[in-house]
Amino acid sequence: MKSPAPVRIAKTAPLGLETFTLSRFLFYDVFMSVDSLLSVATHEPTAAFTHLTPIHDASTAHGWWRSAVIYQIYPRSFRDLNGDGVGDLAGITAELPQLAALGVDAVWLSPFYRSPQRDAGYDVSDYCDVDPLFGTLADFDALIAEANRLNLRVIADLVPNHCSDQHVAFQAALTAGAGSVERDMFIFRDGQGHDGSEPPNNWQSHFGGPAWTRIIEPNGEPGQWFLHLFDSSQPDFNWDNPAVHAEFERVLRFWLDRGISGFRVDVAHALVKAAGLPNWGGRADGNSSDGFPGQDAPMFGQPALHDIYRRWRSILEEYGPDRILCAEANVDPLPRLAQWVRPDEMHQAFNFPYLHAGLDVHRLRHIITDSLVSLDAVGAPSTWVLSNHDVVRHVSRFGYDGPGPRDGDGIGPDDAQPNEELGRRRAAAATMFMLGLPGGAYLYQGEELGLPDSSSIPGSMRQDPTFARTGGARIGRDGCRVPLPWRSSEPHSGFGSGVDPWLPQPESWPTLARDLQESNPASHLNLYRAMLAERATLRLGQGSLAWVEDYCTGSSLAYLNGNTLVIMNAGSDPLPLPAGRTILRSAPSAGADQPGADQLGSGETIWLTVS
Template identity: 65%
Template sequence: MCKRFHNGAPDRKMPHMLTTSGALPSLRLTPLHDRDREPKWWRSSVIYQVYPRSFRDLDGDGLGDLAGITAELGQLAELDIDALWLSPFYPSPQRDGGYDVSDYCDVDPALGTLADFDALVAAADALSVKVIVDLVPNHCSTEHVLFQRALAAGPGSPERGLFVFRDGRGASGELPPNNWQSHFGGPAWTRVTEPGGAPGQWYLHLFDSSQPDFDWDSELVRQEFERILRFWLDRGVAGFRVDVAHALIKAKGLPDWGGRADGGSVPGYPFTDAPMFGQPQIHDIYRRWREVLAEYDGERILCAEASVEPLSRLADWVRPDQMHQTFNFSYLAAPWDTAQLRRIITSSLEAFDAVGAPTTWVLSNHDVVRHATRLGLGGNPARPGDGIGPEDEQPDHARGARRADAASLLMLGLPGGVYLYQGEELGLPDHTGLPAEVRQDPTYHRTGGARLGRDGCRVPLPWTRSGASLGYSANGRSWLPQPEGWAELSREAQREDPASTLSLYRAALALRRAHGLGSGSLAWVEDLGGPGCLGLVNNDVLVMLNTGATAVELPDLPVLLRSRPGTSAPHVLNPEECIWLQTEDHGTTGP
């Protein structure tokens, strides 16, 4: 292992020299991030997201199940991951892929039973893999017993006080209480019919009309979710990924909002002013949840799905008394550009270091176009931030695959935590040719097809080279069809291929652990290969990414791993390629 390239806190203004041998005798470094000395598993973790409906179907109904996850845990453990994150598996009418929960303390019968869940946790524990579950506290399903009681009880009742019910505007209450819009299109309010049959109050749903928002000003709501936390903690879960963690508290009076429905900053309407997001009182909720988790052994964690701008404000979610991690959506949205990547990585590490929290890195999940597809598109995709359909510009799959492998290798070389989305280790692209009749995302239906939604990134996984569903289901049934060409991307096809994306991930994750990169340091390498080349040193590994149009010379250092093995000359880094090099034992000198 090499010596540290700086001592004490990093001096970001003072470059250092890292001495190597060969073609490039020295590298000029700008230290940014010091090694993490806290031995907590979640600070450097690799967490693998499982979207249960699309992972593996053992009972043949076309919908993935918990038993299917348990059956394949061995193959996931081969990736050297620390934990699984399970997207919702609770009872649900499935209007929004399980994020419309009708019972937070059970398993949807289509996915299994509580006994199946317990078996999954036990099997994962035997493989030294932790299990994190999705928690959806902003809203539930209209079929949840608490909402059904609220409908039956009528205006002004304690039952309605658990949700955001309001009288409408206009002479007879015929207009919504304010102008808020749903994330999925259309108004964020739906009017109910009162028990006597007359038109009545309106309820808030920031998402689909089947997903009423809880009123988190209610102490009873807070008590109910503490009960839910304990239910799953008692069953051995290692923590919770908290859905829409920035939305629980709404501004007093529910004022009108002229900005984007998702709060994204636009001229005149910055995210910081959005009345449905990021309210200061929300942090009291997570302080209490942190206390609940601290009652349990084993370092149980909270991870926020919080789309918060800027990064310095996002860091408020991971102060020492609140959540442990939060997703870094700024990094996920970064373009294929070295200057932008460096800016976002720098801003991320600075923001999270300031509060003593680890940064997390993510490239894909169940809500966005997979990065193998995003990176294969031209400069201006037809539907930025939304799904891609057969009428849209189609990605260059070869270019997307090259860039995705390189981007993945860069991400796995960064210090902090990493979240992987099922199938990215196979290099899976989105299904961009899904026909309208199979689409299920509520965004598609609420916008009349103007927005395609997220079905394309949720297509069931290919496990084998053959079969009607490529091993996803024994009888070939599948809730969404797979695209042509996925047979050669299947796990079976890639397992023994040393040049496959699966082999790249396995090697990178093993090296990441062996070299301590998750808890490592970071220094930028200056003046390395021109403006299209990004270079950084993490512990004893030099990471180089080439986003430019020409090959760049490599330092004369041993190669640990490259994203396109066998396709490059030994001493150059091709465009759309990333490489890890082993630095020699070294000291530092002044500028």
């Protein structure tokens, strides 16, 4: 075979012309055994690319979070060490070496505070203690010590918009009466109508139904209403009250003193409400809809929020330059999101538009470009994520060729079921495409095992408030929260050896258990390990991005990050590849029913080295 000729790549931005020689190299495939990583495969160049559109320059800024891969742990479903059917902090500590071996930089813990668990811990009754369901403060300290030993950072979930109705402050507000300083910690209002029997405004809860609940006053009569953007057991704090600010500054310092590396701030855009609490005819979640742009939602994105986070940023900096704030701020458009990560505010913000883009290559390109340009303007890194505890796992979302589940809802036994094999193949491709991007990335526990959502949970066992508040009309999020499979031959697939898990595991869980995947070089787990290792070696998180126009078609998308070429084929037909050294492919190559080494199969991503 002839050696490939040099290919001249004309950049469409005014950065000059460079000549790249696309040489043929030996390549290894992640699906081979460790001993055969240097097996030889070559392919002739069947397609050349000629135009680049640079978008983002490599970063030289300091800060571990700028390129970190952060792994979300949902504590109640991670590992149950005491046998009560619910995961615990000791279980997390025991398995942290597995996460260090995976190659992540930090873990983010969903809430573990004292809570009645009406909303899986997002209803906090004491922000400065561990719920006995998960252990003790001593268990938390042991977790931090083990993470430090493994060079893993730990980020805690902070829930400042609302608390539990069992919180001592809310209980005091109920008994103190209208107009009291205790009640001013929350958002109480008189009702409308001649007898006050109508809610103060028309706001709706994220979980269905009105966002207001009327209380019985200490005298036994129906009285004021309190606001809860989520469940009725989760009253919203009144952030117009300086006492609320002081309380959360105390909470921040409590956990920073115990060695936490930062906070993921739950619904960070919701704390402050517009003066007068005006009616809102748009979506309950504040996302834009016809006639109701998200920027006008009176319960989200208010200007006073930024002063709160500037103050928090200053507190974190007292503890050193490596403590971070990440905003769960579901605001649009993307340039508006950049306001949350200006140099004196948050360090990161979740990129929800990316999560919801699916495999639409046009939408992905627009969001990636918009994210990098908008965040570069304020000197902040972008983040990328495909799954979390609030959405259907991407293995299941990508298993549909037609309409899939609604955003924020799950898949029930009576719904159309995804094609799991197809979904897992596409999920691997989407993850490889994501991990090649510059910036930070978030992984959700179990996605490295290729876990799908569980759709077989009976209604009697569902625990998401959404299911109950809508009378089962919305399935809710339980399907992505099912306890993990660790060891195939143990009870409950190694999640715990005691009582049944708090949510039932699907029958397929033993076949996806971590121990089986560790010994299989072609497993989803070992693909993740290889991706994370190469991502670190190639410094892709600190890298650049230029669109490779020749491969940005209606069914494929490609970019250069440094000299790593990333191509994803979202179409139905194989895609010819340029010559280069294959770093990784998301699916086995050159099998009996797969394209050869010179083609990229449908639903596959490749990383190639070009020079």
